[in-house]
Amino acid sequence: MPIVARDFPPIGVGTFGSDRYTPAEVGAAVASALRLGYRLVDCAAVYGNEAEVGAALEATVAELGLARDEYRVMTKVWNDAHAPADAVASVHRSLRDLRLDSLDVVFVHWPFPNHHAAGVTVHSRDPHAKPYDHAAFMALWAALEGMVDEGRVAALGVSNVSIAKLRLILRDARVAPRFLELELHPTLQQGELVQFAVDHDIQPVGYSPLGSPSRPERDRTPDDLVDLEAPEIVAIAEARGLHPAQVCLKWAVERGQIPIPFSVKPGQQAANLEALEGPPLTPRERDALAAVERNNRLIKGQVFLWPSAESWVDLWDVDGVIAGQGEAVVE
Numbered sequence: 001m002p003i004v005a006r007d008f009p010p011i012g013v014g015t016f017g018s019d020r021y022t023p024a025e026v027g028a029a030v031a032s033a034l035r036l037g038y039r040l041v042d043c044a045a046v047y048g049n050e051a052e053v054g055a056a057l058e059a060t061v062a063e064l065g066l067a068r069d070e071y072r073v074m075t076k077v078w079n080d081a082h083a084p085a086d087a088v089a090s091v092h093r094s095l096r097d098l099r100l101d102s103l104d105v106v107f108v109h110w111p112f113p114n115h116h117a118a119g120v121t122v123h124s125r126d127p128h129a130k131p132y133d134h135a136a137f138m139a140l141w142a143a144l145e146g147m148v149d150e151g152r153v154a155a156l157g158v159s160n161v162s163i164a165k166l167r168l169i170l171r172d173a174r175v176a177p178r179f180l181e182l183e184l185h186p187t188l189q190q191g192e193l194v195q196f197a198v199d200h201d202i203q204p205v206g207y208s209p210l211g212s213p214s215r216p217e218r219d220r221t222p223d224d225l226v227d228l229e230a231p232e233i234v235a236i237a238e239a240r241g242l243h244p245a246q247v248c249l250k251w252a253v254e255r256g257q258i259p260i261p262f263s264v265k266p267g268q269q270a271a272n273l274e275a276l277e278g279p280p281l282t283p284r285e286r287d288a289l290a291a292v293e294r295n296n297r298l299i300k301g302q303v304f305l306w307p308s309a310e311s312w313v314d315l316w317d318v319d320g321v322i323a324g325q326g327e328a329v330v331e
């Protein structure tokens, strides 16, 4: 699959500290990543570290003498800022904290206004949580379209949406989403959604590209599979003298998605960048990796469920119908 956003780097760095790494550590990681050659940083208001990331960005960009069009910064509006005025305020706060005049992409982090406090357990629920409300989502989207008109945001993106929701958004948006951030790693390939995005000129950005081995406890269940230990991935890594993480990233980039691995460790950051070098995967390796697919969703979103929802599956519209709304859209 070809990359859609040709003006974007093929790989970026994540900045979610997973309740494990401090804002200062994540800021230092961004500085280190830029020095190693990364040119794309994935931020979010809810990660609670944009001030530290912004300070690191400003200092390191100056140190490296980079012009603004030589690096890309994306951020996200969190679920507690879906009211249009709150969304605009959130983007302005991100601009200020990241010390930028403009953002390359602003995502709506989740399609629901449901949220949770930092550090909660998997059983935590927002008592005011609601299913997807398309009219409310489009009011939020219109506010972000206004920021594109003003030149403060270059492109808009959606995250954690299904094909059903994306169809509605594409039908009603004045400024179409140009990016889709979604969980992508060899055991969760989301082939149909990725193809749908590419068919609509939307660039897939793959989060948790290594299977998020250090994710918070609330995002772990006993049945979760570990990509870095999948026998097929380990075998390819051993045959090529690579780390399994590098095989995951090679697979991602060759598939046309932009992976955004996170690490505070310069050795890992360098290895992740080096994954793009060397001979491409062979057809046999590509087939072996295609067969690793297990629908192994790790970031299930349980904490965003509304009271009448039956399980986290309701968040993902697996039968093509938007849960709690009942509206199926056929193109």
Ligand SMILES: NC(=O)c1ccc[n+]([C@@H]2O[C@H](COP(=O)([O-])OP(=O)(O)OC[C@H]3O[C@@H](n4cnc5c(N)ncnc54)[C@H](OP(=O)(O)O)[C@@H]3O)[C@@H](O)[C@H]2O)c1
Residues within 6 Å of the ligand: 013, 014, 015, 016, 017, 018, 042, 043, 109, 159, 160, 181, 182, 206, 207, 208, 209, 210, 211, 212, 213, 214, 215, 243, 245, 246, 260, 261, 262, 263, 264, 265, 267, 268, 269, 271, 272, 299
């Ligand atoms: N849109 C969304 O809803 C959403 C959701 C989740 C994530 N994201 C974004 O995606 C980014 C990446 O996802 P993620 O942080 O969940 O997971 P990830 O990138 O798959 O995994 C990160 C972890 O993998 C380990 N690692 C990194 N490079 C390695 C290497 N070369 N060898 C061995 N281990 C390595 C590190 O573990 P140790 O620290 O233990 O060494 C690191 O903490 C986030 O930071 C965030 O920006 C977005």
